[in-house]
Amino acid sequence: MTVHALGKLHVRQFLALAKPRVVSLIVFVAVIGMFLASPGLPPPGVVFAATLGIALVAGAAAAINCLVEQKIDGLMLRTRGRPLPRGELSSAQTLAFAALVGGAGIWLLYAFVNPLTMWLTLATFVGYAIVYTVLLKPATPQNIVIGGASGAMPPILGWAAIQNEVPPEALILFLIIFAWTPPHFWSLSLYRMRDYERAGLPMLPVTHGPQYTRLMIVLYTAILFAVSLLPYAIRMSGLVYLASAVVLGGVFLHRAIELRRHYSDALARRTFKYSIVYLAALFTALLVDHYL
Numbered sequence: 001m002t003v004h005a006l007g008k009l010h011v012r013q014f015l016a017l018a019k020p021r022v023v024s025l026i027v028f029v030a031v032i033g034m035f036l037a038s039p040g041l042p043p044p045g046v047v048f049a050a051t052l053g054i055a056l057v058a059g060a061a062a063a064i065n066c067l068v069e070q071k072i073d074g075l076m077l078r079t080r081g082r083p084l085p086r087g088e089l090s091s092a093q094t095l096a097f098a099a100l101v102g103g104a105g106i107w108l109l110y111a112f113v114n115p116l117t118m119w120l121t122l123a124t125f126v127g128y129a130i131v132y133t134v135l136l137k138p139a140t141p142q143n144i145v146i147g148g149a150s151g152a153m154p155p156i157l158g159w160a161a162i163q164n165e166v167p168p169e170a171l172i173l174f175l176i177i178f179a180w181t182p183p184h185f186w187s188l189s190l191y192r193m194r195d196y197e198r199a200g201l202p203m204l205p206v207t208h209g210p211q212y213t214r215l216m217i218v219l220y221t222a223i224l225f226a227v228s229l230l231p232y233a234i235r236m237s238g239l240v241y242l243a244s245a246v247v248l249g250g251v252f253l254h255r256a257i258e259l260r261r262h263y264s265d266a267l268a269r270r271t272f273k274y275s276i277v278y279l280a281a282l283f284t285a286l287l288v289d290h291y292l
Contacts, residue, residue: 013083014097017066018059025276026058026154027051032283033158033173036290042162049112050161053105054154057121060102064129067094069137076195109161117160124153138200141207148181155283172230173286179224180279183217183256187272190214191265214260217271221256225249228282237289244285252278 031051034042066073066084074085083089102125109118127150136143155173156166189196189203190210196203205213228245231237255271 010089010093013088016083017063017089017094017097018101019062019066020059022062023055023058025280026151027055028280029173029177029283030054030154030158030161032287033155033170034162035158035287036155036169036173037159037162046113046161049108050117050158053108053113053117054121054157056101056105056108057125058105060098060105061125061129063094063098063101065133067091067098068129068133072199072201075199076192078192078195113161114164116164116166117157120153120160120166121157124150124157127153139202141202141204143202144185144204145182148178148185151181152177168234169231169236172227172234172236173283175227175230176224176282177279179220179227180275182220183224183252184272184275184279186213186217186220187259187268187275190259190263191268191272210263211260214256214263218253218256218260221249221253225253231286237286238292240292241285241289244289245282248278248282248285 031047034047034050066082069079070082070084070091073079073082079085084091084094106118106122109121128147132143132147132150136147140146152174155177156170159170159173160166186204189205190213193203193205193210196206204216225245228249229242232239232242232245252274255267255274259267259271
């Protein structure tokens with residue numbers, strides 16, 4: 001293999017370490033937070049620096065997750081194609097990549113956004129890469145519930161980037177994602193349960209069984225439906241958002257109930273995919289309503 005081809009391979013594998021599909025959703029809701037924090041259009045320079053900084057730190061956190069879980073990833077069908085289990089990158093390369101990318105993101109946020117956003121983003125990194133990945137995930141079936149706090153931080157980061165504070169409106173956006181995370185992830189864990197059994201991870205379907213997990217998905221989806229109405233309740237948004245939240249949440253709740261009544265792996269997979277569409281559409285509705 002030529003040096004040029006090897007370089008291209010490493011770029012592709014480093015990009016895979018950063019989990020770009022996951023990071024894209026993180027960045028999307030963070031950017032929505034930036035626009036919601038501004039009565040008009042937010043300063044483009046701040047939006048650019050904050051978006052890039054948050055994306056870089058999120059990518060670094062994903063790389064640390066891959067580093068810590070490389071042996072587990074090698075046991076799971078869903079993850080065994082990642083660069084570390086395949087031996088395409090070393091642990092040292094991964095750690096160096098995370099340090100370089102994460103450090104660049106933290107510097108961008110401090111230098112071109114504000115210290116509050118930098119510290120909140122750093123705390124989010126620690127919450128995901130250390131607290132969730134190292135401590136919670138292998139220890140408790142409530143890992144995704146507790147660890148979901150770090151995944152719910154992006155709209156707070158976006159809001160802080162523009163206003164240099166965290167008001168109640170930003171906390172409500174946090175609550176929406178916090179309530180969304182369990183039904184989103186448990187839908188995945190249902191049809192990937194054998195993977196988690198092989199890896200020895202105490203995910204809810206493994207420790208409490210699929211039937212209990214399906215019940216929890218219904219309950220958390222109902223909580224999510226109620227929480228999603230809070231922006232309208234505090235007059236943060238109007239009727240456009242309210243109608244969108246009711247329709248989107250109603251579909252999600254219907255799917256959760258059907259998943260409990262008539263389970264199949266295919267239905268769990270469709271519910272998981274819909275949960276991603278749900279979150280993106282809900283935050284888009286918030287943005288559209290904000291500027292109407």
